[in-house]
Amino acid sequence: MDLESSVIHYALFHPVSFAIATLLFTYAVYRCVAQTDPLLLLPSPPNARLLGGHVPDVVNPSLSYRAQDEWVKKYGRNIRVQGMHPWEHRLLPLDPVSLGHVLRNYAIYQKPWQSRHQISSLVGCGMFAAESETYSRHRRVATPAFSWRNLRALIPLVFNKGEELKDKWKEMMEQQVAESGRKSGMSLKLDVCHWVSRATFDVVGLAAFDYQFNAVQDESNELLCAYKDMFETAVAQSTSVQALISVYFPLWAKIFPSKGSEAILRGQETIRRVASKLVQQKKAWILAGGEETDKLHGGKDLLSLMLKSNLATDVPESERLSDEDILNNVNTFMFAGTDTISLAVTWTLFLLAKHPDIQTRLRAELRATPPPDRTSDDSVHAHYNELASLPFLNNVCRESLRLMPPIHSSMRTATEDDVIPTSTPVVGTDGIARDSFAIRKGTLVHVPMEGMNLDKELWGDDAWQFIPDRWDHLPKTVASVPGSYSSLLTFSAGGRACIGQRFSLIEMKTFLHTLITNFVFSEADEKVVKANVLMTRPYVSGRFKEGSQCPMIVTQYVPGESD
Numbered sequence: 051m052d053l054e055s056s057v058i059h060y061a062l063f064h065p066v067s068f069a070i071a072t073l074l075f076t077y078a079v080y081r082c083v084a085q086t087d088p089l090l091l092l093p094s095p096p097n098a099r100l101l102g103g104h105v106p107d108v109v110n111p112s113l114s115y116r117a118q119d120e121w122v123k124k125y126g127r128n129i130r131v132q133g134m135h136p137w138e139h140r141l142l143p144l145d146p147v148s149l150g151h152v153l154r155n156y157a158i159y160q161k162p163w164q165s166r167h168q169i170s171s172l173v174g175c176g177m178f179a180a181e182s183e184t185y186s187r188h189r190r191v192a193t194p195a196f197s198w199r200n201l202r203a204l205i206p207l208v209f210n211k212g213e214e215l216k217d218k219w220k221e222m223m224e225q226q227v228a229e230s231g232r233k234s235g236m237s238l239k240l241d242v243c244h245w246v247s248r249a250t251f252d253v254v255g256l257a258a259f260d261y262q263f264n265a266v267q268d269e270s271n272e273l274l275c276a277y278k279d280m281f282e283t284a285v286a287q288s289t290s291v292q293a294l295i296s297v298y299f300p301l302w303a304k305i306f307p308s309k310g311s312e313a314i315l316r317g318q319e320t321i322r323r324v325a326s327k328l329v330q331q332k333k334a335w336i337l338a339g340g341e342e343t344d345k346l347h348g349g350k351d352l353l354s355l356m357l358k359s360n361l362a363t364d365v366p367e368s369e370r371l372s373d374e375d376i377l378n379n380v381n382t383f384m385f386a387g388t389d390t391i392s393l394a395v396t397w398t399l400f401l402l403a404k405h406p407d408i409q410t411r412l413r414a415e416l417r418a419t420p421p422p423d424r425t426s427d428d429s430v431h432a433h434y435n436e437l438a439s440l441p442f443l444n445n446v447c448r449e450s451l452r453l454m455p456p457i458h459s460s461m462r463t464a465t466e467d468d469v470i471p472t473s474t475p476v477v478g479t480d481g482i483a484r485d486s487f488a489i490r491k492g493t494l495v496h497v498p499m500e501g502m503n504l505d506k507e508l509w510g511d512d513a514w515q516f517i518p519d520r521w522d523h524l525p526k527t528v529a530s531v532p533g534s535y536s537s538l539l540t541f542s543a544g545g546r547a548c549i550g551q552r553f554s555l556i557e558m559k560t561f562l563h564t565l566i567t568n569f570v571f572s573e574a575d576e577k578v579v580k581a582n583v584l585m586t587r588p589y590v591s592g593r594f595k596e597g598s599q600c601p602m603i604v605t606q607y608v609p610g611e612s613d
């Protein structure tokens with residue numbers, strides 16, 4: 051009997067021992083290959099958990115900044131951490147030069163299939179999840195829509211939404227005073243995160259595809275409910291074991307669909323039905339010359355601009371996006387551009403509530419810039435120009451985005467062997483110091499957005515505190531950080547940095563002006579803590595099951611009285 055027949059014979063008559071032998075053999079081969087991984091030369095912290103390794107230490111915002119501070123001191127700036135199991139090693143680059151190399155070379159360091167699968171099963175394969183040529187096509191078509199000229203046209207709608215939120219809160223305060231029979235006390239306890247998120251949904255709905263969710267007024271719109279249910283389910287599911295299994299074994303979710311995945315499918319059906327119709331209407335409008343302007347902002351929404359850029363005569367047929375791709379991008383903007391901004395605004399208000407002196411200083415600066423005539427676009431544009439140049443508002447926004455980045459960290463995988471440069475020599479486990487180190491195809495890289503923003507050696511010993519004035523005298527070390535915005539990693543860096551950065555700053559500054567000049571924000575009794583659930587979100591300590599919330603006391607600002 052030849053070897054092949056012997057193996058088949060053995061497998062048929064001793065299936066259990068054959069399965070065990072196959073597993074042991076595969077494991078032995080895997081270990082041999084793993085031993086040759088150049089990443090093993092990098093120093094690694096001890097005490098990794100058997101399952102989950104160092105992952106909680108690097109993704110949990112309550113632990114990560116402390117763990118990373120300790121590791122940098124002990125092991126240097128390029129560290130090997132254990133991934134989900136003992137044989138999965140990841141690179142944690144806290145060296146600005148190494149991290150810059152990874153983010154700049156985005157064709158080599160791509161998003162891993164696990165995260166791409168997770169995102170595309172939610173919002174389709176739009177710009178966030180796509181890679182290689184599909185990605186380049188997406189980015190090329192979307193980039194003109196995010197030019198400063200086009201974003202400027204959206205400023206009045208952002209401003210008006212901030213005003214509407216302010217009016218709604220005042221109306222609620224007046225109603226409460228009337229119901230209670232009191233003569234004063236225009237104050238409410240509000241889940242600020244929820245309310246700001248209603249306004250940011252409205253803004254992105256209008257900006258992305260000229261659609262009125264009207265969420266500040268009520269939350270019953272069909273498309274709004276579909277998006278909200280879908281995103282909230284995805285957030286709630288993201289920490290479940292079922293979700294983790296489905297990431298590694300996508301078939302699992304198809305064979306054993308959970309209630310959550312069914313809710314996501316229902317949301318996707320509604321979005322497809324309603325939003326596809328919008329894409330067709332817009333396309334017909336553009337092909338007909340895009341003349342009439344009863345649209346809210348005359349075809350300046352991102353969908354119209356993407357369709358125009360896609361239909362431009364100089365774009366070869368092969369480089370055009372399909373309607374499906376365009377719809378996926380609209381979904382991507384809804385996903386990437388709603389919670390991120392509402393978290394950025396909420397965390398800023400939270401920090402200002404914790405630091406009333408800074409809030410008062412900011413209010414004084416903002417009140418010196420009176421609100422514009424909201425019926426005149428020119429007046430609103432002039433108002434934003436003033437806001438954009440206010441030094442303390444700028445410092446507060448940068449400091450809040452530094453300390454509380456809505457996206458805590460991200461992942462990349464090396465799609466080919468590479469050599470990574472370093473700013474200071476890496477001392478390997480063999481005791482040899484190197485100016486660069488090798489990385490093998492397939493290695494996972496953890497991109498520490500918050501980690502770089504909170505690094506004490508780079509930002510100073512007070513890096514974990516909220517000090518807006520630091521921006522007037524930054525340490526020289528910060529200049530080496532490869533961030534796309536003011537040396538911050540908050541919007542990432544390199545070719546795959548956030549496309550919505552400028553839009554976010556317009557919305558943040560405009561909302562802050564309206565809210566801070568009209569209200570005083572103070573802490574409620576509840577202790578608010580941060581947790582990384584797809585994004586860094588606020589939760590009431592001990593009440594995680596209630597979902598993300600950020601209760602605050604919001605009081606009407608009365609000049610002279612509230613100061």
Ligand code: HEM
Nearest residue numbers: 178386387390391394457460540541542546548549550554
């Ligand atoms: C404060 C608000 C925001 C923050 C902090 C933020 C942060 C980020 C970060 C860190 C990335 C890189 C993610 C990664 O590498 O895994 C990213 C990518 C992206 N963001 Fe944002 N974002 C914000 C607002 C927005 C808005 C308003 C939009 C759109 C309307 C948007 C659209 C996108 C898109 C499409 C990408 C993928 C870009 C690419 O891969 O080329 N973001 N964002």
